[in-house]
Amino acid sequence: MIAETVCSAVSAAGLGIAAVTAYRKRFLTAARIAAYALVPIGLVMTGVVEWLADTAFSPAAWAGFGLLGLAWVLFATTRVVERRRGGTRKERRAAARAAERSDAVAPAASAPSLGQGSRPASRPAATPRGDDDFSDIEAILKKHGI
DSSP, X not given: OHHHHHHHHHHHHXXXXXXXXXXXXXXXXXXXXXXXXXXXXXXXXXXXXXXXXXXXXXXHHHHHHHHHHHHHHHHHHHHHHHHHHTSOHHHHHHHHHHHHOOOOSOTTOSSOSSOOOSSOOOXXXXXXXXXXXXXXXXXXXXXXTO
16 A cells, blocks of 8 residues: 555656656656656555555565575575586586597508607606606606706
């Protein structure tokens, strides 16, 4: 009841401002103001205002809005995680299948697609088991000139 009265008052005030604006020979602006002024009374007449008032004071409606918000947060979170992982489940499966295949060279190719590097990789001489862990580190340090 109060919402309908307020909407009617806003519409009446808006139409009054539109009339004053039209009196000043600014017809385009007056028509735009009149259009805005008719929206609240139109909402009252269609029942939207009553529906909004019923929704605003309904605990079930607020619980529904809360659940919609939670659903949106879950969708957004899963999308962020999916982007960080690198694609959808199908894309990850396809990448895993491609990694499992050992034929990296095309079937009709006579040589590997990637040629030898600037210098051939040399294998260190057979060393005791304890030095194996550090041989990789030493190779990396030598590669960077350290």
